[in-house]
Amino acid sequence: EAGVAQSPRYKIIEKRQSVAFWCNPISGHATLYWYQQILGQGPKLLIQFQNNGVVDDSQLPKDRFSAERLKGVDSTLKIQPAKLEDSAVYLCASSLGRTAGTGELFFGEGSRLTVL
Amino acid sequence: QKEVEQNSGPLSVPEGAIASLNCTYSDRGSQSFFWYRQYSGKSPELIMFIYSNGDKEDGRFTAQLNKASQYVSLLIRDSQPSDSATYLCAAGWDSGAGSYQLTFGKGTKLSVIP
Secondary structure, eight states, X not given: OOOOEEEOSEEEEOTTOOXXXXXXXXXXXXXXXXXXXXXXXXXXXXEEEETXXXXXXXXXXXXXXXXXXXXXXXXXEEESSOOGGGOEEEEEEEXXXXXXXXXXXXXXXXXXXXXX | OOOEEEXXXXXXXXXXXXXXXXXXXXXTTOOEEEEEEEOTTSOOEEEEEEOSSEEEEETTEEEEEXXXXXXXXXXXXXOOGGGOEXXXXXXXXXXXXXXXXXXXXOOEEEEEEO
């Protein structure tokens, strides 16, 4: 079974530029998450989708971050304009959900962003 | 605000010893608890999950949950150098529509010394 796919793996941009990350969850997983992990910290939830609807985006900095999951499968996270403090690994995760599974999150390899 | 607290370490144990990792959580509504291992530069991978009070064993790993104290721990027996990693504790709850949401701690860095 294929895991969670993310791209690009690495991205270096200048501040005020824009960047987009793509995620394809495990087939059949209805729930998709984007987490931000700054070096030395634990993952912080940015947004959670259930199918193509948003469950929680309370910690997403909406003035610069946006995310979509139009067809309920893959998702894109965009940052525009980027700030230095956005340097982090952006982790995409998917889950079967509470009723269908254990609630376990399966993570992709992550997209490492460096903002100069 | 749901929070998960962990001692960031580093925790150093000799090879073959028992490593004990702990975390506390703030929300009594949390329903499930997860331990993830994260090697440097890699993504988190699940080690164990636990829902009920008490102990749950899986090979060299034992998770312990005490909901009254809002405390979760992970014991690693016969620690190996390959266990050296950051261990993330996470608390989960039903976020609606049948989906779960997990809040992670900052992680405890474990070093197993040969």
